[in-house]
Amino acid sequence: MKNLVTVLAIVLALAWSCSSENGFEKAYNSINSNDLATYVSALASDEFMGRAPFTKGEEITINYLADQLKAIGYEPAFNGSYFQEVPLVEIVSKMDKPVVIKAQKGRFTFSSPENIAITSPWVTDKIVISESEMVFAGFGITAPEYSWNDFDGLDVEGKTIVVLVNDPGLYTENGDLFKGREMTYYGRWTYKFEEAARRGAKGILIVHETEGAGYSYDIPRNSCMTPNLFMQTENGNSDKCMFSGWIEAEAAKSLFSNLGYDIDKLRMEACDPGFTGFDMESAITLTINNNYKLNTSTNVAGVLRGTARPDEVVIYSGHWDHFGIGEKQDGDSIYNGAVDNGTTMAMIFEIGEAFKQLSSVPDRSVMLFFPTAEEQGLLGSKYYTENPAFDINKTIANINNDLVLPIGRMRDVMITGYGQSELDDLIGEAALKQDRYLFPDPNAHTGMYFRSDHFSFALKGIPSLYARGNCDSREFGKEWAAEMEADYIANKYHKAADNYYPEIWDFSGIVEDAQLAFEIGYKLVTSDIYPKWKEGSEFKNIKK
Ligand SMILES: [Zn+2]
Structure with a gap:
């Protein structure tokens, strides 16, 4: 034991001397609460x-971000500009009349948004669907690595598919089926919409179920009434399904019981690898009026150019956008988004400044990236990965954050998407130095890994990290931390009350999180490490 301690001490001392040579400790310790607060x-x-895209708030925000990047010595990332224009289209879909489904034994009239929440991504005024044949396609998943294909033996081309939310692992709690309770990408509605389009389906409806979705039906219900943002494409999104949406649980129950199925039993049957979907012998009719507006928003980024291999880059990201000015709540109508995502942007600047404190510029480049339209479906980051400033093959890693709580020093480092990539091992080493432990996101079944900007990078095969202290306060313990998080989610998240409260905020935990993120990035930009996806990750087979 004593020998082991000695060896460890030597290893640590060596590691220390290597890093302090370059002024690492000074840079690490330069990250502080006062700057974050500013x-x-x-x-x-x-x-x-409230930093909403397309508003005066956008102009003020992006100019502030560019000014700060300049002030800390980062050069423009996009051909001499800190700005990347992101062409978007804003669509409001309105159902003309109730949706009619003609089934074998009767006719259903579903009203929107109470029973069914449908939108169309097509950039066109009117979408008319007349008696489109319906097919039940299980979970709507094609996953070769799990030898799973819900479309095997089904003809869905030009038809409307009805699928279940999440993936079979959740409902069977069988750890060998997909990832057990943890949601894989195949469980997300975004994947299901994409796969339906790849299969040539005309429309898709997901059967809502609260646990599997990770939220109540209120979320799709509300979002089908508000404007939705999409990327501007040459084909006006005609490569997507003509309509997509959700069917509320009770409505689905009545429809399937008419066809002779109990939806809850059917869900369990669909978890069997041998299950095949079926023709529902029903047809759906609906009309959507689309009101659309073309508009341009902006990504912001700055770069610290590497010396030896400037074309290789590590990207720190945190979305700048929030909800702007909206419905008045307790006398406040400005949705300031202090935690969503002010704290992360502050961290990124502090990390960026720390890199500038090093006595020599690292071999690889560092990019500080503030994408737009995250709240609307990760659109800014998606656009960036389609139009990158650095070659995707030479983008070493993405370190993203979102919703970092100002509740003091935490013992845990919660990783959303734990086990996906070797970045976990790097952060593990850095966490140990801070006397912290890694902790997989306890709510992995809600699919948070697919709900912030790192996911856009993951989809391109770039290892991406989403980690922060969240669950175990050094001072007050786990229960207290859970109460703080629950309070934020219930009373402030996406509400006007997401404000900066200088008298109660404690930045000390955010300082440590920023230091962790700085250390991982430091290791990557001063080495030739190419972190890889781990075995079993659904991103492992994506060709960069
Ligand atoms: Zn956010």
């Missing part, structure tokens, strides 16, 4: 008007 108090101030 950034947050600006970004979450009323002057920024």
